[in-house]
Amino acid sequence: LTGKLLPDGSGDAGFDAAMKKFRHAPGTMMIHLALDDLPDWSGGAELRHFAYVHLAPSLDAMSRTYQQAIAGVLPDQPVLVVGQPTAVDPWRAPEGKHVLWVQVRMLPAEILGDAAGKIAPGSWYAVKDAYAERVLDIIESYAPGLRQKILGRAIFSPLDLERENPNLVGGDQICGSHHLAQNFLFRPARGFARWNTPVSNLYLTGAATWPGAGTGAGSGFMLAQQLGGH
16 A cells, blocks of 8 residues: 555655554465365365365464464474365366365465475475475375375465465465554554544555454445444
8 A cells, every 4th residue: 555556655654654564474375276086084084074174283383383484484384274165065166076275374475494404495486386295295194195186286375376466465365463563453553443544535444454354344344334424
């Protein structure tokens, strides 16, 4: 907003400074797979019927992954959210086939190192295929035989996601950290939690504003009520 849509700023130096200091969350990689069949999860056949399967062994492991990403390091065991849309909507693939998407959560936008010591630092363009193999290895450990079912794949690094949608800065899919200093009445900045900006009749909605990321459309709904006088 302040850098491109308002190249000369909003007219409020405090607001402009706060927007420049806005903290983004770690990035995300997306992997899309075309499959012959759904994964055979070792946790039980019933998992083939779930829309989502989360792969994260413990809260400690999730915390470690977050700290690695914040430090600019590729996590050795990223948190994975596996979506199985054809488990609940078979029309999303040809008859008898399936699709899978994988959210690889908490990754650095700029790669300074690798926690596993196997991938040399470089651009996401250079390392995304190698990192996708690590992700597939993790899924394979929970669903043996997955690779034999893959018909095709597409990999989107954090920077690929930003290129497709400039709001996903560094691949940040939640549009800004949700730490207390940037949440509630501080989202996106103190004094501007009611979706207002210093520019008359210009309002902000979306995940960067209260109540934050999600699919509830809360910010737009509450702003509409506010503007309507309800």
